[in-house]
Amino acid sequence: MDLREQLNIHGTTGEGLKHWLADIPLTELLNGWDSLTPQEELQIFMGLNLATKADLITELSYSQQETLITSLSAQNARQLLAELEPDDLTDFLQAVSPEVRKSVWNNMSEESRKESLFLLRFDEDDAAGLMTPRYLAVRAAITVSQALNFVRRNAKAVEIVYSLYVVDELQRLQGVVDLKTLLSADDSLTVRQIMDTHYISVREDTDQEEAARILETYDLVSLPVLDSHNRLLGLITFDDIIDVIREEHTEDTYKMVAMQGKAERYLDTSVWGQVKKRVPWLIILLLLGTITTSVLDHYEQSILGAAFLILFIPVITQTGGNSGSQSATLMIRGLATEEIHTRDVVKVMLKEIAVGLLMGAITGAVIIARTILLPPGVGIYPALVIGASLSFVVLFSTVIGALAPIVISRLGFDPTVMSTPLMSTVIDVCGLTIYFETARLFLNL
């Protein structure tokens, strides 16, 4: 039963609605949200309790957030905005239209405005762009018992209570005490005695993906962000890092099929926005691909001498492209997860030559069998020549596919530029040359 049907059963206001929504899982709301009208969205939203409202709104797209917030009364909007975390609120302020921003700003508390102004100083793509300015900080001289009392009085004000940060009078980070250590420690010890001075932190201008990798390596719930004087600016929490990892995943996937730009919701972008994202690489690859036109023109004589060669052009380019993309992707992913390093180049090459020889032999045998057994029949000797060419193309593509990302990475560039389509285009040109040269050799053209 979808949300609309349930809304009809439980009524659009009153106790029935509240009762139904008190137990509703957030995932159910999110799955059905897109199919609701703005009026239905508002009816359901008003039936939720404040905490669920805040949870729901941060999971919606910015355009959906905007629709909702602008349809709330001033008082309801104020209550909701007070419930949002400062980092989510600041992201929202940056995303909405100027009019909505103004009205939201007017409904924010004085403290929230200060926090947002502080957060807006930092670049969205830096570590500081992810942080919340609310954390629990104490001095090193106090006792465990005093620190615990401090935590108990202030826990409600912060997003995540997991670590206690020890700062000096200039707000410089001296050490970190995780709550587990604090709770397990003797009341009479001082914070200085139990704090970890080898804490892990990032700078305000550390790249977000680098911050993600650090939080991941050390299994941290939160990561302190420091300025160049070691002053504590705020915290990045694990949930924001998971979002960074997901976005990175989407952007990597787009790069693999030669699309550029940020991860955006497909349904939120315009037709022209989609074309701008997709057509530039399509044109570049098209122009690069026309080199094959010259290659084919060059081998015109061979083609006229053995017309059956034409029939296998797409099979040769496609299979070469596939095997090249496979090894390129293994390298790109291995380099990204730091399982492969550029210094492993010799080890990788030897392995890929062996893999390429085997895969070349297998695919060559398959195409020979296929060509002999099924129409269009071209005879046994031509079939053997095509099989041999395909083997060379697969070997070449496999090795080049692995080598290119490592070399690009060693030169200091991002190996993901060697996307699947670029790989295929390069291999089309080289593969056709190998194909016709092999044919010329064996067929005496």
Add this chain to the structure above:
Amino acid sequence: MDLREQLNIHGTTGEGLKHWLADIPLTELLNGWDSLTPQEELQIFMGLNLATKADLITELSYSQQETLITSLSAQNARQLLAELEPDDLTDFLQAVSPEVRKSVWNNMSEESRKESLFLLRFDEDDAAGLMTPRYLAVRAAITVSQALNFVRRNAKAVEIVYSLYVVDELQRLQGVVDLKTLLSADDSLTVRQIMDTHYISVREDTDQEEAARILETYDLVSLPVLDSHNRLLGLITFDDIIDVIREEHTEDTYKMVAMQGKAERYLDTSVWGQVKKRVPWLIILLLLGTITTSVLDHYEQSILGAAFLILFIPVITQTGGNSGSQSATLMIRGLATEEIHTRDVVKVMLKEIAVGLLMGAITGAVIIARTILLPPGVGIYPALVIGASLSFVVLFSTVIGALAPIVISRLGFDPTVMSTPLMSTVIDVCGLTIYFETARLFLNL
């Protein structure tokens, strides 16, 4: 300076080594680890403190873990194993060779063996395969002050102190109290009064990726795992979920270039292991791709009538494949992140038709200009025909690329089977047909 040079400076045993390693970031060790000899690995490992040893070993590959553990003395191995989290230890036990497993088992404490036997009952790919059996559980009737004392006494034994789980006498989960709530609550309240009974949980057999999505949606640090009687079995912590998300990313990336199987470390797999992962789809796509041979054979007369058509075969297939892969990837990623639903099919189709028309027009214009301006010259009218064909192919590929994953998903299959190479192969066949039919029409062949 790499680890080996530092090891030479600081000495392979003694205080110099310990002093250097006391401050070393884990990331530095991990980056340099692959280039060390087994002996150097052991020297550095022995210089680390116990906690860093445990952190390091869980980040290494299983084969590296095996090398290290087998070179430790029985006493050192025992100490280290006692430091590992039960879930990491169990994963390790499942990965190593039978001989190593036996020696590790002999060095485990009685309690660890019990925990491992318990965890080994569950499927690796299920939610329960990720969980730790150590958590803090209390009864609902006790007071906040009693609960807090309980936490203080037992915090050290568990991986993450973040939530307190309230269970009845049959170990059934009644509610969850996060530490923030417990710390902020009045000492005299009972746990029952402050516990959240609308807690989020997963079943033991929930898929890992589903568990990841739930933890992510609700921004949870840990997620309780229940059996079919609602009994609490253990907890999944956010750090294991981040690993699941990374693995999912790698596996999705592999599927995109038609490779099968699990994410494994490239350098750990054998040549034959690599071939088995890569060659099956290569063969399937090769056989599917040979349909193009029949298509080309079918249009033999047209080709003989206008030989310049041959020159553009790779450009047509490559550009069609690229535009189809782009829209397929947008859909597959949109469906995976639940930003696009199968019910959006009409909205998506209208948008992709508009995008396809625009991209077709642009790429058509580009190929016309390129063909007229640069060799091999084919004349203006043939250039216009090629431009028109390319436009149709791009329009067709863009729409089919978007439609296929949605239809596949609606039929209940995983849309990632519509990988980039499969898409390209299907489009090769259709694209060539469109190309030659267009040419026949305009050139009266």
